[in-house]
Amino acid sequence: MARKQATAVATKDPVPRFFDEMRRTDGGIRTAYREFWKLVEEIPREQLLLKQAEADALFRRVGITFLVYGEGGSTERLIPFDIVPRILDAAEWKLIEEGCIQRVKALNAFLHDIYHDQEILKAGVVPKDMVYRNPAYRPEMQGVDLARRVYSHVSGIDIVRIGPADFYVLEDNLRTPSGVSYVLENREVMMRLFPDAFGKQRVAPVGNYPERLLHNLRAVSPTDESEPTVVLLTPGRYNSAYFEHLFLAEQMGIELVEGRDLFVRDGRVWMRTTEGPVRVDVVYRRIDDDFMDPLAFRADSMLGVPGIVSVVRAGKVSLANGFGAGVADDKAMYSFVPEIIRFYLGEKPVLNNVQTWRLGEAEAREYVLEHLSELVVKEVHGSGGYGMLVGPAATKTEREAYKRRLLNDPGNFIAQPTLALSTCPTFSKAGIAPRHVDLRPYVLSGETTSVIPGGLTRVALREGSLVVNSSQGGGVKDTWVLER
């Protein structure tokens, strides 16, 4: 699964004090976990081992795999699944839900403004350069009206927790966030493994996600026909998230198409079928902007649909997510999100932003260079944890080398403090022990803006590790939201 890496490293505190989501400091169990813990304590260890094995077998059978690229081609792997759920109570979830909806509403308003009147630039809240020099900015979209003014129809907000009510957003993913198929499959597996746990408390269901997604996609159709044609556009079966594309298309009952299945004629997008051409109204695309239209963007792309940009501009097809949404989700723009929320909604941000120093600014640069050993430094457009300096973990030589790189183009870097990620009980060889986690809820926008209750919890399975990436020993958990 291609996901960006969480900025998450140990603090320099000799005795790290991480927030434990299940155990209070006095050893008691927090309310959210009480029922589940009672149940688990009664299950002998051997039986838990059996359940873990059963879960692995189920995932293998369903075929939820991701591709790992290596020498001599790619192989299909399973992401490790942990049978202990991450549980949030109603109050905790309310905070996350409100915060995510607020953020995505503000970001969609921001994108509409950027591609129209640019009030926020005129007001000087966001510097013009941040937009115009941003490679994700699409001048082609200037002045183009999108259905319901939605740019990011599916958004993934990456969140970490460091205290009882301290949730921090690490980043916003407004382009083509993946991973939601795991949310649905994880729940299926958990309901098989622990039916009693679901009987004893009200866990908010997530299974209607595809239904809600389809509903929102239909709501942004440019035509007023009651049955718009919606398709899911995939780069194809060699893409690492192909199984998710297949899964979602099947669940929604829509065609899974590749670029070559679509074409543009008479100002419309059409799909080649055995019954002849069929008009397409909404394209839920899982291909990056750059590859979507060889006539407008990368000319060498074989994945896209030549001419589709012109149809979008004419308002005859809707793309989800829209072109140019990425201008609002890079690491430098991230630092402006609290201002963006205040500007468009006039509200106080519900979720915290991690303090961010933009190294293009002299004062910030000076501070960061002095405190390099305490901070995490990232490239503005980097992802997947590449090209990143983790100050506390780096050697002096590494820091010096990074400093030279940074000074070459300081505007391309940001720095953040290290965060103490919370832990969740996790099944390990030694029994159930705390491991660090993050959370990605999925926000849908269209007719309304809403979040499915839960999301993808990623867990660093190795003891002490703060890296939750699946490529580096990370796994996933089901996320339960208790309805009361």
Next chain:
Amino acid sequence: MLSRTAQNLFWLSRYIERAENTARLLDVTYRMSLLPSAASQQDQQWRPLLVIGHSAEEFAARYGQISGASVIEYMGFDAANPSSILACVAAARENARAERSAISTEMWEALNATHLELQSKKYRDFAKDGVRGFFDWVKERSHLFRGVTFGTMYRDDAFHFIRVGTFLERGDNTARILDIKYHQLLPEPRVNGEPVDYFQWGALLRSVSAFRAYRQAYHDTVDPQRIAELLILDADMPRSLLYCFEEVLNTLATLGGTRPRECQRLAGEIHASLKFGRIDRIVAGGLHDFLNGFLVRSNRLAAQLQRDFMMSLQLD
């Protein structure tokens, strides 16, 4: 349904049918080559298989002299030969992988297992135990796939495209087998009723699973013209050209919907020539020319299918 899906499924079934028929062709040639009358004519026995596949030159460049062993290796196990059994199965599996949502899980599993097992097979493993076991295995895997398709697949357009591919390919293959063997076994014009080599003709019938059918249909000794009649014009013989085109015609009627399509007309034309054809006329006019004409028309139909269902580039 998507044109690409139709195309992938159509070819998926053609590849599997082709793999099976290649095994049948190799099998009958192998059997015939073991008979005393054929022992000294290795080249004559095996060359037509390469000629009809237009691969004699490529074969000569890579393998040199023609022998049973080298032709079986080339047509069975050579990954560089796109029409080898190995390559056909791999191509079918690749198409199935692209269309996993259109076929049943069991179909995917049957194909995937066949592919994986074939990857681990080598010609030399069979050479010592008898290569017939390999041909039987290929046929069994093809039977399994067809049976699973029939038993588990939803009867939608995807299913019908698979059926069209199967029968178009099978008709093509039966015509080729008959063309090669008929003229090998009967080089000169002969007088009706003259005795022929029972074992050679019996092997041809067995290669298309028609030995018992022949006995039931004619209750008589083996006669070349009747064999041709059984394999071309018999509506109840599941590998005959007529049977294949009954299936093609019916399936196209289901797929066609309300629009009249050129492919239906072409299929109807071929079907009529088989349904109302007479074997004595066909033989008198030259069996080779007839079969060749059939192959040309069958190819034209396949190309029209692509135009009617799978490219649809024009707006109506």
